[in-house]
Amino acid sequence: MGPGPSDVSPRVLNAMCRSTLGHLDPLFVELMDETKALLQYAFRTENALTMPVSAPGSAGMEACFVNLVEPGDKVIVCINGVFGNRMVENVIRCGGEAIKIEDDWGNQSDLNKVEDALKAHPDAKILAFVHAETSTGVRNDAETLCRLAQQYDCLTIVDAVTSLGGIDVNVDGWGIDAIYSGSQKCLSCVPGLSPVSFSDRAVSVIQNRKTPVQSWFLDMNLIVGYWGQGGKRAYHHTAPVNSIYAMHESLVMLKEEGLENAWARHQSGHKKLVAGLEKLGLSMAVDEAYRLPQLNSVVIPDGVDDAEVRSRLLNEFNLEIGAGLGALAGKVWRIGLMGYACKDRNIDHCVASLEKVIR
Amino acid sequence: MGPGPSDVSPRVLNAMCRSTLGHLDPLFVELMDETKALLQYAFRTENALTMPVSAPGSAGMEACFVNLVEPGDKVIVCINGVFGNRMVENVIRCGGEAIKIEDDWGNQSDLNKVEDALKAHPDAKILAFVHAETSTGVRNDAETLCRLAQQYDCLTIVDAVTSLGGIDVNVDGWGIDAIYSGSQKCLSCVPGLSPVSFSDRAVSVIQNRKTPVQSWFLDMNLIVGYWGQGGKRAYHHTAPVNSIYAMHESLVMLKEEGLENAWARHQSGHKKLVAGLEKLGLSMAVDEAYRLPQLNSVVIPDGVDDAEVRSRLLNEFNLEIGAGLGALAGKVWRIGLMGYACKDRNIDHCVASLEKVIR
Structure with missing residues (x-):
């Protein structure tokens, strides 16, 4: 992801x-x-x-x-x-x-x-x-x-x-x-x-x-x-x-699947992910009006160690999420919901794993 | 091939x-x-x-x-x-x-x-x-x-x-x-x-x-x-x-396999192929002194239809050989003996198939 x-x-x-x-x-x-x-x-x-x-x-x-x-x-x-x-x-x-x-x-x-x-x-x-x-x-x-x-x-x-x-x-x-x-x-x-x-x-x-x-x-x-x-x-x-x-x-x-259905699946996966992240107290970095469903930039909360979270997700939960790049390095995580990976079980796993790692 | x-x-x-x-x-x-x-x-x-x-x-x-x-x-x-x-x-x-x-x-x-x-x-x-x-x-x-x-x-x-x-x-x-x-x-x-x-x-x-x-x-x-x-x-x-x-x-x-053994396998495959082709009356286009074992240019005999031979090999014998390019188009076939493909069963099949098609 x-x-x-x-x-x-x-x-x-x-x-x-x-x-x-x-x-x-x-x-x-x-x-x-x-x-x-x-x-x-x-x-x-x-x-x-x-x-x-x-x-x-x-x-x-x-x-x-x-x-x-x-x-x-x-x-x-x-x-x-x-x-x-x-x-x-x-x-x-x-x-x-x-x-x-x-x-x-x-x-x-x-x-x-x-x-x-x-x-x-x-x-x-x-x-x-x-x-x-x-x-x-x-x-x-x-x-x-x-x-x-x-x-x-x-x-x-x-x-x-x-x-x-x-x-x-x-x-x-x-x-x-x-x-x-x-x-x-x-x-x-x-x-x-x-x-x-x-x-x-x-x-x-x-x-x-x-x-x-x-x-x-x-x-x-x-x-x-x-x-x-x-x-x-x-x-x-x-x-x-x-x-x-x-x-x-x-x-x-x-x-x-059909193009329109694929877009709809990305959109609904995105909504599910955002709802899960917001329950954890996390917020999205990009305004809803022009936010991509397939690439979710999440604000890294104060006091949370960016690299440690990503490394624990990878090693303990077998889950890759992306680091921020350039101006956003250290400020956001990038969570992909792309194609075959955009499905409920991944979203559930991502939210549940993040919860364990950041709390 | x-x-x-x-x-x-x-x-x-x-x-x-x-x-x-x-x-x-x-x-x-x-x-x-x-x-x-x-x-x-x-x-x-x-x-x-x-x-x-x-x-x-x-x-x-x-x-x-x-x-x-x-x-x-x-x-x-x-x-x-x-x-x-x-x-x-x-x-x-x-x-x-x-x-x-x-x-x-x-x-x-x-x-x-x-x-x-x-x-x-x-x-x-x-x-x-x-x-x-x-x-x-x-x-x-x-x-x-x-x-x-x-x-x-x-x-x-x-x-x-x-x-x-x-x-x-x-x-x-x-x-x-x-x-x-x-x-x-x-x-x-x-x-x-x-x-x-x-x-x-x-x-x-x-x-x-x-x-x-x-x-x-x-x-x-x-x-x-x-x-x-x-x-x-x-x-x-x-x-x-x-x-x-x-x-x-x-x-x-x-x-x-070892590099030297791989070279030797290509060389012995080449010798076997040339021997088989020569038995069919075919000759090689390139002087032995600087001939590649893995890419064999074979002179197309007079009166033999280049494209028809290649097409019959492909369709009847499931065998691809290459056409000549540029100055050698229509004059040679190019038979590859490369890597995994350079083995006795392929060479035998190639010579036997060519024999059926050109005779």
Whole structure:
């Protein structure tokens, strides 16, 4: 019950350990097509360029930035946690210029400040933000941020690592241009893959770049030859075949449950957890209006030893919860309720164990 | 029995599907330390910076180039197959200048031409070459190439994707500065990880760069905080935990067998395969003096339909062999004898099936 990787269902683990097929085997290519279609369902998109990057979410982030940012491009980045800062790092390493919109960790990105920045920088090419800040438990207002970006003719890059499968992520409905997620959060798949999706507008920007994409491994102009719809697949790199078996199974499970039901399960698990924590006298660090159900930042009470509590939970109760990061280090615990791990027995165990450890 | 991914042992598949631990869990950190030590054994090195990159071999290649090449740097690249060309792509995308030494596909890189280039470009920073060219089945003379590089004060970047575990790879003995391999060839692990190792000299070059590494995900200055020896591990990205279970198990198997015994097994499997193929009237495309035992390029006889043979082997005999690539497309088949797949029953089945299909 940390900030991820989340618990992986036995179904997913079993799928993963099937024999390794060749990455160009016709049976595997069929599975790739199904995986793409399932990801389109999860992302709520018809984007043709929707597939898992063969590496963790950090590489999915990099895939979005290196493909869309060219040297000199201006990118407005919303920062209210660790991952906004990591976006800035990506912009800089692409030779772009990052316009930083900073808000306190634990608060939402301020829409007025974002609009001011869009007005002040009419030449900005991209607005980038984190939908679900894993470092704080804050949900940013993705729908409004996307609408603002469109109003000021900006592309959007959205971090959905922790949101996908836990709360609504509506790629086509909100008009997102580039989005990345992670396998190991609310999809409850093994860590190591990063689902991404690019709008046709983003694809056209990538195809018409003036400079080559600085990463060969993440160059979407090449990857599309392997993951592209139908026809012959050209070798680009060797896909992580077994991890894709796992992702396929985790997406089949999501579809069986239904997206809306998955969101509802995360929401009701969250309510149950909060009720249990409040009974222990603990309080939540993030305002209810923009609190993520899947990542719960809990204020560490005065006089309680952060590291000791986490260590006792792990060693005596076989339960992992996360430490605070950056500005919130030592101030909060982060309790994940992600995917397969978001269930009553875990919540009961978490509350009961915390009670024994902090009293 | 294609050019990889190779068959994965049930032991490795079983290890992989154990429950996913957190990437900072003390038990997982122990497993990381063991994995590093086992990789040092496989690479024959004491390099402290030895670990698996969390992505396929192509990303391991990119990790070596983006960390060592800065804009304007000259890199001499030996090209005698697909992967030499991919190295050139990497140099260019790092802003470096590639000096290309080209030899025919199926031949070794010519040592005299390499030495001439080293003489002609005294300011070259790096010599890069592929040890085992998966696209042709040629072994380049890594030991001599490394000695030449040292003589002319160049760093070396070596592609050992297909060599590691199949033939001798002696990182410390040959003085290699940066090397990358793949999980899915002679280690017979699932695809998706790329073991790398950097000499202390290379690490010092990386630490003293004038410009930041263009990839955040592959920046060794940051990754070392997570994979570094001892002490507290800092989060960089979420490691592909289950894939590392798999790699650990495959390396335990390699150590149990012993490196020398693994090389000998590949060599004797190769001899058995060649004897069987020659009985069918087939001939090898690569000179015996520098032929890889683990990747066998077989000349397609006149009048035999390349694609039909491969398709019938796959559909009627459940056997995958590889097509030729680039200059060798349609001219050779590539038969892999890698790791767990290099065993008598596979070789017998391959020769017997080919006999039925080509006669």
